[in-house]
Amino acid sequence: MSECGRLAALDTCAVSDALDALRLPGAALGLHAVSGERRIAGRAVTVDLVEAEGAGAAPRHLCTAAVDASGPDTIIVVAHHGRSHVAGWGGVLSAGAVARGSEGVIVDGAVRDLDEARQFGLTVYAATSVPVTARTRIVERAWDVPVEIAGVRVEPGDYVLADGSGVVFVPRDRIDEVLAIAERIAAKEALMLARVREGESMATVMSADYETMLDREASR
Template identity: 45%
Template sequence: MSNTSVLDRFAALDSAAVSDALDRLGLASGVGGIRPVWGPAAVVGFAVTVGLEPRTQGPAEAHIATTAVETADDQSVIVVDNQGRTDVSCWGGILSLGAARRGVRGVVADGVCRDVAEARELGFPVFSRGSIPTTARGRLQQCSTGEPVTVAGLTVKQGDVVVADETGLVVVPRGRAEQVAEIATIILARERAIADEVRAGTPVSQAMHDARLAGAMEPVR
């Protein structure tokens, strides 16, 4: 399956359905607390990873995340590991502008961001733990790009499938993407069928019972 087809399949899903599929396979089922900062948003893309650390003494280097922005493309979601820090921004308006110009689908940061209005004006999805005006300059430095990072306890590798929406964040190992998408599609179809029954008047206790929700993963017809 092509990269575009993989992303198209996940774009038709949501984080809850993907989480349920990951659960069935014994994989990490996602996290909450990292949310869109300027309005409803959902992103699906292949991870381009950035690791950050506190600034140390030495000559100034390229600004954080600029390497990732310049290597990302229109199938990418940039994933920034700032170890959950909420006292300093790890993503800002010029980074949003640069990423948007390359067609990047969004950014997911385990930390906080700034320049929220600029991201909103660009229509660029930013997911983080919140916002703060405090600059990264003199406080943070980049320690890796393209290497595995950790976001709220989830390991994210370069090229993994990232799904983020208003409910939360899920990360699908690239080698399991087709399998997870297949199971999640079946789960979503089943839940939509249950919702249709409830709308038609079926009691919730009858339509939504555990045996049905945990049933065999038969193909969707």
């Protein structure tokens, strides 16, 4: 199974725990699904947005190059730097992402045209939504460059997982060890759930061993 497939089989909590065990940042706080509710996993195609004033003329509309470069097993990741007064993503872009088979979109800030994104079946994670256009307000500084998403540095090609609990990023050069730890954590928690369903007491299932689980993973 590919790294993206293995990642998609996990949830963000197990991956976040694995990142914790390795003392790596990765959880992008404050982002949630605003269109679609499915789990998405893939590799980041990055975009960095800036204020239009003083930025000079834009050669193209924001995010278009990233959409054209996207496809299966990719997620478009837009650094909108927490802006909530203007959208950093819209409906025509959503149509393009779906046409190219992108797994979804993550925007660190506001988006718009969510009715269209939902109609197209595109999964979008963002901080909020607004109807205000980016035109004349926000432009693309660059794409396929390192960006910061909710305090997490993301390189082009890094791995992304998003679900009902939030969004996590995994550095591409650490994906194998993060996946290995996350899969062990998920397997242990599956066994714990089975014990709970069998009627074992919570105090026994979630003993002191559970509290030190990440420390043990880090020392393996």
